[in-house]
Amino acid sequence: MAALARQRGIEIREAAAEALPFGDAEFDFALMMTSVCFLDDINKAFGEAGRVLKPAGSLIIGFIDRESELGKKYNEKKSQSKFYSRATFYSVREMETHLSQAGFSCFVYRQALFSGKSEDKRVEPGFGSGSFIAVRAMKK
Numbered sequence: 001m002a003a004l005a006r007q008r009g010i011e012i013r014e015a016a017a018e019a020l021p022f023g024d025a026e027f028d029f030a031l032m033m034t035s036v037c038f039l040d041d042i043n044k045a046f047g048e049a050g051r052v053l054k055p056a057g058s059l060i061i062g063f064i065d066r067e068s069e070l071g072k073k074y075n076e077k078k079s080q081s082k083f084y085s086r087a088t089f090y091s092v093r094e095m096e097t098h099l100s101q102a103g104f105s106c107f108v109y110r111q112a113l114f115s116g117k118s119e120d121k122r123v124e125p126g127f128g129s130g131s132f133i134a135v136r137a138m139k140k
Helices: 002-007 042-052 069-080 092-101
Strands: 027-033 053-064 104-114 130-139
Touching: 027 042, 042 053, 042 092, 053 069, 053 092, 069 130, 092 104, 092 130
Parallel strands: 027 053
Antiparallel strands: 053 130, 104 130
């Protein structure tokens, strides 16, 4: 993806989420899509996101809820998976705790991937029924 972005004239900076190569308060929002389960240190990564966000900036995270049907399936089979073998799946409440500890609040949730219906393309507010959760958290 980075090579494709460069071909299209987009500047790419590769870095670990726990050590971002940006100054304080540079961005209005940050996005972590299907990546938090692979972080080495989720608290440090969220702290870095908070550092690079402007006051009242938003962090948007997309993740598989560990307590969902799909999350349970991934967790049970992760030892057999090259992709998920080192993943740490989080529940919505655990994610909220980590975000709160990093100085985020005002959580807004959306959910998708409802059990047994792969053709179901709907997105609904909240969490608890869908396997994929998106949360917007505001920097305090």
